Amino acid sequence: MKGVPLEADKITVLAGCGSVLDLLFFCIASEGDAVGIPAPYYPAFDNDLKASRHPLKSVRCGLHSLALYLDSSKPVSSQLDAMWDEQNFRVLIVTNPNNPTGEVIPKNTLLEYLKWCCKKGIHLVSDEIYANSVFKRKEDLVSMASILEECEPELKASARALCHVVFGLSKDWGISGMRVGCLYTHNTELTGALDNLGYFAMPSTLVQEAAHQMLQDHDFVNHYIAENLRRLEASYDALTAALEKAGIPYTPAQGAIFLWVDMRAHLSEPTWQAERQFWQDIVDLGVLLTPGKDCHGREPGFFRICYASTPVEGLLEGVRRIESHIQQK
Amino acid sequence: MKGVPLEADKITVLAGCGSVLDLLFFCIASEGDAVGIPAPYYPAFDNDLKASRHPLKSVRCGLHSLALYLDSSKPVSSQLDAMWDEQNFRVLIVTNPNNPTGEVIPKNTLLEYLKWCCKKGIHLVSDEIYANSVFKRKEDLVSMASILEECEPELKASARALCHVVFGLSKDWGISGMRVGCLYTHNTELTGALDNLGYFAMPSTLVQEAAHQMLQDHDFVNHYIAENLRRLEASYDALTAALEKAGIPYTPAQGAIFLWVDMRAHLSEPTWQAERQFWQDIVDLGVLLTPGKDCHGREPGFFRICYASTPVEGLLEGVRRIESHIQQK
Secondary structure (H helix, E strand, C coil), rough: CCCCCHHHHEEEECHHHHHHHHHHHHCCCCCCCEEEEECCCCCHHHHHHCCCCCCCCCCCCCCCEEEEECCCCCCCHHHHHHHHCCCCCCCCEEEEECCCCCCCCCCCHHHHHHHHHHHCCCCEECCCCCCCCCCCHHHHHHCCCHHHHHHCCHHHHHHHHHHHEEEECCCCCHHHCCCCCCEEEECHHHHHHHHHHHHHHHCHHHHHHHHHHHHHHHHHHHHHHHHHHHHHHHHHHHHHHHHHHHCCCCEEECCEEEEECCCCHCCCCHHHHHHHHHHHHHHHHCCEEEEEEHHCCCHHHHHHHECCCCCHHHHHHHHEEEEEEEEHH | CCCCCHHHEEEEECHHHHHHHHHHHHHHHHHHHEEEECCCCCCHHHHHHHCCCCCCCCCCCCCCEEEECCCCCCCCHHHHHHHHHCCCCCCCECCCCCCCCCCCHHHHHHHHHHHHHHCCCCCEEEEEECCCEECCCCHCCHHHHHHHHHHCHHHHHHHHEEEEEEEECCCCCHHHCCCEEEEECCHHHHHHHHHHHHHHCCCHHHHHHHHHHHHHHHHHHHHHHHHHHHHHHHHHHHHHHHHHHHHHCCCCCEECCCEECCHHHHHCCCCCHHHHHHHHHHHHHHCCCCEEHHHHHCCCCCCEEECCCCCCCHHHHHHHHHHHHHHHH
C-alpha cells in the first residue's frame, strides 16, 4: 500500500486472502447475516462467505452476499440507505480496483462508504488485492488505510474499529499458490482474536522467509511492479483497441487484470440463458470468458475478460473469433 | 504410516494439523458437542476444539473436550459405555503414541475403540502425529488405518465412514513451522467437503514442493528416522536412568518426545494449587515442565517432561535441580 505508513502490529498475515476473509468474517459477522457488495463483483466471494459456514453434517445458513447495484452518477449514501431499508447487511465489501471492471473507486466515494458504514455501525472491508496493478492514472488509487488517517477526528475512532483492509501477494505478484494474504486493521480486539484463530491458517516459515527476502529487495520490487504495469497496460491497450475496432463496448478500466465487455447487442434475447449460450458458443471457438451472471452483472450480456496471462497475439485472436461469431449470427 | 498402503485420493493435506483438526471438527461435530479424549492428553486440544468456534462478537458455545479416565487393566468398551451414559460425546480422539505419556496403544485396544465408535455411530479421530517417533518395541505401533483394513467385513463400511487418521510432519520431522498436516479418511463426503473448505488453510506450493522433495529422498528419510529414533532413545534412556536414581517414578514410554513423571509424593498437599506451586518452584530453578493439570491428569502431581530438544547433559542437570528441590523440602 504505497504512501501509507503501516504499523506492524496492525497487520495479520495468513495463508492467503481466502483464509483472511474466512477468519475475518467469522469474527465480524454471524450466521445468516447478509454482506453487501457493490456489483458486479468477484465471483468467488459467494463461496468464501458461504462455504466457511457450510459443514458436511447439515445445510446450515451461512453468510450470504447481497449484490448492490449503485449508480455512480448519484451520491453513494442515499442509495445505500435505500438498499439498507430493504435489507440490512452487517458488512460492506468494496474491491478497489474492482474485479471484474478494473475501475478505481474515486477517493470521495471511498470516504462516503466509510462515513456511511460508521453511521450504521457496520464493518467495511476494503479488498485491495489488485492495488499494485493500477496502470492508468495511478494517482487515483487511494488505500482505505489512508482514507482512515485523513478522516475527521470525530469519525476516526469508529472508523478504526470498523474498517479492515485486505491485501496480499496473490494477484499483483502472480503467486496465488504461495498463499500470502494480509489484513490491516486498527481494531485490536480483532487482531487479538486472529492471533489465536490464525493458528488454523498459518503461513509456513518457508513462505514467510521467501516473502521477506522478495520484499526486502527494493530494486526487484520496483522493477517488477513497473514492468508488470507496463505489460498489463500494453495488453489492455491492444485488447481495447481491437474491441473498439470490432464495435464491442467495454467499461474503461484503470487497473487489475480484467475488462468488462458488453455483448448485450449480440445475445439472441436478453436472458441469462442466452448469456450462457453465448458463453458456450465462444467456448466452442476456444475463447474462455467469465459470464456476467457469475459476477452478478445487473443484466444479461456482460462478460469478464482476463487479459493478464494471454500474450497480445492471443488476445487479438480471441477478439477475431468473437467477432466472427457475432457476424455469423 | 509404515506398512499401510495409503490411497492418494483419501489424503487431504492442509496447513498443519491445527488446520486439519479445525476443519475436520467443523465437518463432523456441532457447536456444543462434547469430544471424548482418553486422559491425560495433549493440552492444546482444548483450544483447538473451542477456539475455532469462539468468534470475537460473542461468547458462543464451542465444542468442549471431555477427559476420559480409563483403566488400562479393564476392557475399554464397558468403561466407555459407562462414561457415555453419563455424558454423550460425538467424537472420540485417541493419540497414538500418546502425548503426554509416550505410551503406545495396544492393537487390541485400538480395535476396541473402533468397534465401540462404530456401535455408537460416533466419529473416531486417530491422532498419529508421533507415529514415526516410536523407539521402544516399534512393532507395537499399529496405525488405525491398518486396523481399519483388518476389521471384520460387517464393520468395515461404518468404520470407513467414521474413522479418520491425522498425521503430519511437525513432530516426527521437527518442522512444525512448515505447516504440513494430513488427514487420511475413506469418507468421501468428508474429503469432498475438505476439498472446498481446504481453500481456507492451503499449504503453499513452496511447502508442497519442499515436502515432496524431502519425502522422495528415500535415503534421507530412512537415515533421518533411524537417527532421530536413536537420539530420542538415548535421551529417554539417560533421563529415565537419572529419574530412577533420584527415586522419581514415571510412566514407561515407547515413543513420542515426552515423559510423564509422578511427583505426587513431593507436593505440599494433594491439590492443583500445590501442583502449580511445585511447577513454579522448579521454574525458578530454571527447569520448565508442563503441569499435569494442563494435560488433564487424573490427580495433582504429575508433570510432562519434553526431552527432545534438550541435550542429555541438560536433562541430567534438570533432574539434579528437581532432586535438590525435593531434598530441600
